[in-house]
Amino acid sequence: MNHPEMHLTTDEIELWAQGLLGAARALHLADCSLCRETAERERKAILALVQLPPFAPAAGFADR
Numbered sequence: 001m002n003h004p005e006m007h008l009t010t011d012e013i014e015l016w017a018q019g020l021l022g023a024a025r026a027l028h029l030a031d032c033s034l035c036r037e038t039a040e041r042e043r044k045a046i047l048a049l050v051q052l053p054p055f056a057p058a059a060g061f062a063d064r
Contacts, residue, residue: 008035013042 006028008016015021016029016039029035 007032008039013039017043017046 008021008025008029012021012025013035016026021029029039
């Protein structure tokens with residue numbers, strides 16, 4: 001059931017990554033390989049970002 005008009009939006013993919021996607025849209029994700037691939041890429045990117053060390057500018061950065 002791959003209907004282009006039914007593909008998940010970027011907001012819905014973010015909800016899915018947070019475990020908050022509604023059941024009806026989750027069914028689409030389970031059925032649509034395009035949306036599943038997109039969602040998995042997003043999940044990998046999120047996991048890579050959270051593993052980065054925290055970054056903070058040096059003291060006085062804003063004053064310079």
